[in-house]
Structures are given as C-alpha cells and as structure tokens.
Amino acid sequence: MSDFRLRINFQKLGKLRQLSHLELARALERCVRRSGLPYAISQGFSAHMRHSFSAALPVGTASLDEYMDLELTSFVPPKAAVSALQQVAVFGLPILGACYVSPNEPALQATRCLANYEVELCDPEHDLADQLLAALRSTLEIIVRKKGRPRSYHLPDLLEVTQTRRLVASAPDLCRLFMPITLTEGGSLRPELILEAVAPAGRSLEIVDIIRISLRAQPDLLEHKGEHR
Amino acid sequence: MVQKPRMCRQTETPPRLQPDISLSKRKRESLRPALSRLLPQVEKPVRYIGGELYASPSTAAKSPLDVALVYPDLYDVGGSNLALVILYDIARRLPGVQVERAYLPWVDMISLMRAHDLELFSLESCVPLASFDLIGITLPHELAGTNILELLDLARIPLHADQRGEDAPLVIAGGPVAYNPEPFVEFFDALCIGDGEEVFAEVLTLVRDLKQEGVGRRQILQALAKLPGVYVGSQPKPCIERRVLADLDGYPVVTQPCLPFVETAQDRFSVEILRGCARGCRFCSAGMLNRPVRERSATTIVRAVISGLSKTGYNEAALASLSSSDHSQIAQIVRRLNGRYAESDVKISLPSQRLDVFGSVLAQLTSAHQKKGTLTFAPEAGSQRLRDVINKNVSEQDLIQAISAAYRGGWRRCKLYFMIGLPTETDADIIAIARLANLAYDTAQEAVPEKQRSQVRLSLSCAVFVPKAHTPFQWCGQPSRLELDRRVRLLRSSGLKKRIDLKWHDPAASQIEAVVSRGGRPIGQLIEQAWRRGARFDAWSEQFVPAAWHEAAQALGLDLEQLAGATLSLDSPLPWDFIDSGVTKNFLVAEYQRAFHEQTRADCTLTSCSSCGVCQRPTIRTRLAQSRRDRQEHTRQLAGDSARTARAQEAALEPVKLGPPQAHLMKANFVETGFAASDFVEPSTEPKPAKSDFAEPLS
Numbered sequence A: 001m002s003d004f005r006l007r008i009n010f011q012k013l014g015k016l017r018q019l020s021h022l023e024l025a026r027a028l029e030r031c032v033r034r035s036g037l038p039y040a041i042s043q044g045f046s047a048h049m050r051h052s053f054s055a056a057l058p059v060g061t062a063s064l065d066e067y068m069d070l071e072l073t074s075f076v077p078p079k080a081a082v083s084a085l086q087q088v089a090v091f092g093l094p095i096l097g098a099c100y101v102s103p104n105e106p107a108l109q110a111t112r113c114l115a116n117y118e119v120e121l122c123d124p125e126h127d128l129a130d131q132l133l134a135a136l137r138s139t140l141e142i143i144v145r146k147k148g149r150p151r152s153y154h155l156p157d158l159l160e161v162t163q164t165r166r167l168v169a170s171a172p173d174l175c176r177l178f179m180p181i182t183l184t185e186g187g188s189l190r191p192e193l194i195l196e197a198v199a200p201a202g203r204s205l206e207i208v209d210i211i212r213i214s215l216r217a218q219p220d221l222l223e224h225k226g227e228h229r
Numbered sequence B: 001m002v003q004k005p006r007m008c009r010q011t012e013t014p015p016r017l018q019p020d021i022s023l024s025k026r027k028r029e030s031l032r033p034a035l036s037r038l039l040p041q042v043e044k045p046v047r048y049i050g051g052e053l054y055a056s057p058s059t060a061a062k063s064p065l066d067v068a069l070v071y072p073d074l075y076d077v078g079g080s081n082l083a084l085v086i087l088y089d090i091a092r093r094l095p096g097v098q099v100e101r102a103y104l105p106w107v108d109m110i111s112l113m114r115a116h117d118l119e120l121f122s123l124e125s126c127v128p129l130a131s132f133d134l135i136g137i138t139l140p141h142e143l144a145g146t147n148i149l150e151l152l153d154l155a156r157i158p159l160h161a162d163q164r165g166e167d168a169p170l171v172i173a174g175g176p177v178a179y180n181p182e183p184f185v186e187f188f189d190a191l192c193i194g195d196g197e198e199v200f201a202e203v204l205t206l207v208r209d210l211k212q213e214g215v216g217r218r219q220i221l222q223a224l225a226k227l228p229g230v231y232v233g234s235q236p237k238p239c240i241e242r243r244v245l246a247d248l249d250g251y252p253v254v255t256q257p258c259l260p261f262v263e264t265a266q267d268r269f270s271v272e273i274l275r276g277c278a279r280g281c282r283f284c285s286a287g288m289l290n291r292p293v294r295e296r297s298a299t300t301i302v303r304a305v306i307s308g309l310s311k312t313g314y315n316e317a318a319l320a321s322l323s324s325s326d327h328s329q330i331a332q333i334v335r336r337l338n339g340r341y342a343e344s345d346v347k348i349s350l351p352s353q354r355l356d357v358f359g360s361v362l363a364q365l366t367s368a369h370q371k372k373g374t375l376t377f378a379p380e381a382g383s384q385r386l387r388d389v390i391n392k393n394v395s396e397q398d399l400i401q402a403i404s405a406a407y408r409g410g411w412r413r414c415k416l417y418f419m420i421g422l423p424t425e426t427d428a429d430i431i432a433i434a435r436l437a438n439l440a441y442d443t444a445q446e447a448v449p450e451k452q453r454s455q456v457r458l459s460l461s462c463a464v465f466v467p468k469a470h471t472p473f474q475w476c477g478q479p480s481r482l483e484l485d486r487r488v489r490l491l492r493s494s495g496l497k498k499r500i501d502l503k504w505h506d507p508a509a510s511q512i513e514a515v516v517s518r519g520g521r522p523i524g525q526l527i528e529q530a531w532r533r534g535a536r537f538d539a540w541s542e543q544f545v546p547a548a549w550h551e552a553a554q555a556l557g558l559d560l561e562q563l564a565g566a567t568l569s570l571d572s573p574l575p576w577d578f579i580d581s582g583v584t585k586n587f588l589v590a591e592y593q594r595a596f597h598e599q600t601r602a603d604c605t606l607t608s609c610s611s612c613g614v615c616q617r618p619t620i621r622t623r624l625a626q627s628r629r630d631r632q633e634h635t636r637q638l639a640g641d642s643a644r645t646a647r648a649q650e651a652a653l654e655p656v657k658l659g660p661p662q663a664h665l666m667k668a669n670f671v672e673t674g675f676a677a678s679d680f681v682e683p684s685t686e687p688k689p690a691k692s693d694f695a696e697p698l699s
C-alpha cells in the first residue's frame, strides 16, 4: 500500500448517468492517466492502477457526491492534483476536490455511509407521494428480489427517519422524495427497489429520475471539503 | 447457443417508410427527450448517449454541410473502427463541416424506437439522421447489407437512391466491400473506392461548395461521378480507379479519437503501423486490395503512440495492420515502446502476427501482461500442399518454432486459424489440420515446465472459404453446405486432442457471404428481400436467420447454392471488372493458375517485384521504413533457417512454367479418402457454432 492515498470527490451528471460502475471506473482511470498524476500500479502479472470507489452507482442514477481513492507513488499537493484532473476531465464527470487520507483508513466500500437520494416520480393525481411516505414510515419488513431470489430486509435499518417531499413547481405532475439510505459493506438497497416494495398495490411507479445527492460518513469522507473545491 | 426462431419482420413491428419524407427536409431538432424515456428500458443505454471525449460538440445549429458517419452495427463493434476514426478526423478539420456519428442500435432499442415512433439519431447532437446533408456508411463485410437497410429504414430515409428526393441526405458508402459495389449500388447515391484519406475530403468539399451554391441533387451527383474513385450508380463510368494513399508515413496519425465509454471490440489506442500486405495469400481480398505495402517509420509510430496514450489515457496501444510483425522495424518499435512503458500499466499489443517471423526476439520483447492474452497464428491449411496452393508460405516447422517460442516465452494460450473448403481441398487436408493442431499442442506442452502443463490452452478456429472479388480465387466455387458440414464433421472426428478447443464458422452464413461477395446487381434485390423477411445482424450467430435468405432467394428465383458454388471461367465477365484495384487481371489469372500447380509466389517486399500492377501508377510504390530483407536475415538467424524462406526465395528466382493444370485438382468436387458422412454423429443437438465472434466453445 502506498503512503499517498488521494481521495477524489467527483460527480456523475447528465447523460453520463447511464454509465455502469465499470464504465465509470474505466472513464476515470483514463482521466487519471491523461492527467499525468504519478499513480501507483499493482505488482504482479497484470499490472493495473491502484484505486477504489465508493459504493457502485447503478446505471441511470446520477450523483453529485462520489469518491474515488487513488494511490500515488509521490506526493502531489491536492490542489495541483485536482487541477491536473480537471483539465482532462470528461464533461459530465467533473472533479470537485481531493485530500489525502491515511493508508490505514478503511476502504471506501467498507465505510458505513448514508446516501441521500432524490427520487423524482410521476404523481399525476397528487396522492402518490403521501402514500409512499406513509408506507416508508410504517413498513418494517420488505421483500426484494435480488439476483432472482426474494430477500427480506428490515426497512428501519436501511432508511433513516426523515423523508420529505416537495412538489416541483414547474412540473406539477412530478413529486420528489428524499431518501437517506444506509450503505454498509454488506450492501444496500437501491431507492427504486425500496419504493417498488412499498408501493400501493396495483400502482405502477413511473420514476423519472434518481440522483444521489450526497454521501455522508463519520468522520467526513473528505476533510475540509470546501478547501479544494 | 441454440438458434431462436424469429418471426418475420412483417409480423413484428413493421418498418415504416414515411411517404412524405422525401418531399420536405427533416428538421434538425433534438430527439433527446424522447430518447431519454427509452433509455431505462434498454440494455447498455450508454451506447446511445454520445458525450465522449474528443467527439464533436453537440449543436442544434445547421452548418454548411452536416455529415453523419455511420457504422452498420452496434457501437460496441464499430466504436473503435479505425477507418471511421480517420474519416471523422478528416471531416472535423474541414471548414464548414459539422460531423457526427451514428451506429445501428441493438434489437431491443430498435423495437422500442419503432414502437415509440423514434427515428435514428446522431450521437453528438441527438438529431434525426435524415436531417443531415450527407451520410457516410462504411461497408465492413459482406453480411452488413441487411443492417444498412435496417438503419436507413430506422432513419426514415428511402432505401433506394432513386427514391430519394431533393432534400434527402446523400448516402455514400466506402470500405472493403465497396470494391464490388454492384450488390449495394441501388441503396447508395455514391460509393467511394479506395483509401478514404484520398477521396473523402474531396467528396465533402465538393458537396459543401455545391450545396452552398444552391446546386440540386442531380447536378451534385453528376459532379461527384467525375471525381476519381467515386462510383455513382446512376452515372456509370467504364472504369473506376481505386484511390491510393501514396505516403502513409506522411499522413498524420489521429491521436485524439472519440473515446467510447462502452467497452468496444478494440478498446485501445491504435496506430496503423503499415498498410497493405504483399504476402499474396490467394483467398485474401485485403491483401490484394491494399497493395502496395506502405510503412510508417519507427519514429513516427513511437511518437504517435506516446502522444495518443497521453491524450486518450488508454492503457493499451495496438500496433495495427494486416500483418504487424512484417514491419521492417518491428523489433525496434516494440523495444522502444516497451522500454518507455516498462514501469507502467500500459501494454503494447501486436494484433496480427505472422508465425514465420514470430522469432524468439519478438516473443521476448512483448511484455508480460500481454502473455496473459491469447496469441493468434493463421496457418490457414493443414497440409503443406494446400498451404502452397493458397500461397501461405509458412511451413510446419515455422509453426512449431513459433509455438515453441511462444510457450517458452511465457504465453499459455494460443489460437490457430484455419480455413475449410479451400480450392483443391481433400479429406487428407482436413485430417492434416487435426494432425497439425495436435503437433502444436504437444510442442506447447513440451515447451512449458512440467508443473505448468495444465495451463496450456490451444484453440482452433475454422473459417469457411469465401471466394472474394479481386482475388486469384474469385473464379473458384465454395463447396456446398452439405459438403462443408461433412468436412466439419470429418475434422471433429479426426482425432483432435480433447483439450484443443474447436470452433467454426457457420457454413450457412459463409454461403451468403460468398453470394454477396461475387454478386451483381440482382443480389441487391436479394439483400432487400431477405431484410424484408427479418434478416439483420447477419454477422451475429444468434441473430442470423438462414430461412429469411432462402425464402428471399426462392422468391427471386435465385439458387444460393449455385451462386456460391459456381466455378467461373477465366474469361467470363465479372460484375466488378470495371473497378480497377490496381492489381491486373493478368496477375490474378497467373496466380490462379500457379495455385493449381501448387506453386508459391514470394512476397515482393522480401524479394523482387512480382508485377501485380499496382506500382505502375506514378507515385505509387512500396514504401518501407527500411529494407525488410535485412530483417528477414536477422529473423532467420535467430529462428533457425526455415524451409519456407528458402522455398519462397526459390519460387521468386525460378520462372514458373505452367503446363495444363492437373485435372483432379481443377475439379470443384471433393476427393474422398474413405470417410463417409454416416461415420459421424449428426450434430443436430450440438450448440450452434458462433459466427462472428466464436463466442460458443464446443466441448
């Protein structure tokens, strides 16, 4: 493990929300290579860049707050690293900031985080949002099919208490739900799966958009967040 | 994979050609909102979003000439196509030209687009394809015809050039299959013959200027027909000369290609290190149609790789060409690049290697990561006799040395390409394939330390011989499908070691390839009728519907078996006679005759000119970075003097006396050697061989 573990904060926006986790990783790897940063490579037969990512985002989900840990072979001031990356970044995957974290810190995937999702869905009769909210607050157990098999989850373990809803002024037929979902190493559930599990019987959900708006952890994933932005 | 029956297109969503489309110009308006609604429902939506680094900016504004470059297959296949990379670069440098790309969507997306009335769009600006002024489509192989109709239909552009109105885009084709343009001529307003670097900018500039002057479609086509290397079906010319880029080294390498997010077939930075191959394999159209050999210099290549890798961020650079190991400075290039990237995760790959020059030098030079991959060699035929017929100019000893060097050098996986159905092939030649593969396997086993022997992998990939226009074998027929099936069964029961993986091309698809490859205008009808019966993505084994083609042939009164299998007489006129590839017909005839006398012809870059005719044009000549003969000497010393080289040199020095061809070899039918079809198990319950990608290993 290298001594210089740079934690990079980036976003996945617009059309690029359609990238899968692998495609996103490949795009960022190329961005790192273009930037000329002294990235570390794994030893062994097939050398590859040493990096890791925060919990994978599904295809179609945008994010305003993503993290990548990149190991460097020498120290580069975070500001210089961020500007090197920004110069070669792809439109839609902007680099926001970076800081060094201790090599002993747990991997991003292993860090318990709270992911705040904003889900936008069609609500032409203006009743769905309330029904979903009530269901989310009262349901204890949900059954979700994962890899073809039904699995049961204790909802209060996954979902934090508060969910607010806001009607979008410009599009009155849409509603937005804010869903803070806990991510653990053992995995998590995607917001649409939770919503589908609690949806009122007979109503199909038309989800327009899902954005991960923030990823929170104790302590913060990126120290002094404002500093390098 | 078992072939799924597919319904005819008419019973699915019908293709719809908008009758009014030719009357008014389609507006350049964004289809993005409609597209966004469909994306959550399709596999890999990233295929349809654009937004790649180095792609043209998205714009709603019209430019003097809007050009769309289209690859008639999935983005995953065409996204890294080197020809399109070059053409895109040419177009984006021209003032007044806005260039964008489009690919054929996958079947799930096509169904949704038809169901939701969404027409085919460009990736960059997501505007209708029909709103462009010019659409350039590459014809990568013979099976792409139905995909071209599928994409024109999806784009709501009339399928036939003569149905397109004043405002419809000009649809122009180019690429390897355009050298026999007749089967496709009705679908295109014009076809470009030869190197795109020469002709494409001329076409775009001409159309841009004439459009700006307000000149009509007919006159534009007339003007296009006057350009050398351009074929306009409605304005026939007695002869069309293939355009040739004289100096590849002087032509800049594109170091900023669009960077796909999708993992494409060749997901790496590619530099074309040389163009052309003068080895002279008699079945190979690429070898005949890309002469003479033109190399880039080691310094140009090394600089291009360094610049391209730093601008793209790829972790692999491919030294691409028809035969990369033939480059006169290949050892130097690989050494310099491996030295430069020794301490990094960047690999340098050499996609096509000749087994006779894969000396121990190259094996050592290629980096360790690459050895995890599969090394491929193409002996093409099992017996020396048949390799001489096809002019492969490699010996068994060459193969054994290459395999031994490769496995000793650290490789553990090797794939050997063979072809069945070649002219004069007998059962003995088929059995020889199995024998040679077994020998290669034993050699590989011996070359690795005892403990690692279980890691040795060897696979065989058998293509079917397809007679191609402009090759010495253009007059030869393809064996019937039943016969090809029998030969495949023979190969499978010829004692091939169990641990050798065998895959083969589907003879049914190869038959269509043969029909299209040597077809005239009526074959255009066949393509259209097959498409109307549901054929598309014919190069994908799980999508290929032979019944669509057979029904189409029946409806048109065509006999596919006869078209593919006919042995043509040397003096019969051929539909592509008016295309002058540079290689003379006399040379092709001479090569055809030498084939049946089992006489080889040496590579002109290693010996002397064999008068194929290409270099008769002014400025066109073989351009090597340094003499290949020195390098050949060097390789020979290292790899041990091979019988092949000696034979090739003899062949070059000795004038060939041609007597009457041996009667039994000229016969199209097959020489039996004591095996009958009933000796072998019917393969009906077996997995269908994958066509384009050999995806299905047969156990």
Ligand code: SF4
Residues within 6 Å of the ligand: B278, B291, B292, B293, B604, B605, B608, B609, B610, B611, B612, B613, B614, B615, B616, B621, B622
């Ligand atoms: S004309 Fe001679 S030198 Fe030129 S490609 Fe043909 S054989 Fe080679």
